[in-house]
Amino acid sequence: MAEILEIVMLICFGASWPNNVIKSYKAKTTKGKSLAFLILIILGYIAGIVSKLVNPSYIENFSSKWYVLIFYVLNLIMVAIDLGLYIRNYRLDKASALKEVK
Numbered sequence: 001m002a003e004i005l006e007i008v009m010l011i012c013f014g015a016s017w018p019n020n021v022i023k024s025y026k027a028k029t030t031k032g033k034s035l036a037f038l039i040l041i042i043l044g045y046i047a048g049i050v051s052k053l054v055n056p057s058y059i060e061n062f063s064s065k066w067y068v069l070i071f072y073v074l075n076l077i078m079v080a081i082d083l084g085l086y087i088r089n090y091r092l093d094k095a096s097a098l099k100e101v102k
Helices: 002-027 035-053 056-060 062-101
Strands: none
Touching: 002 062, 035 056, 035 062, 056 062
């Protein structure tokens, strides 16, 4: 039951990331985004993955519980993509600011 609830939590968090990635891609700006927030979320997902990998009970039953780890990895990938878009958008913001100054 604990794994099911954990998956529900991960699905709820993960459901918002594709939309966020699309918005970041289209917006082409970092306005309204927080680099610290993205980094904290990434660290949280990494901690969740590591907690699974160092848990002897989880590793013992890995063949029947591997799917929980997949949700962590998928969410981490989506947030990492959003972080990449943040970096791209930051560069676009800087280039735009330089054009305005000239």
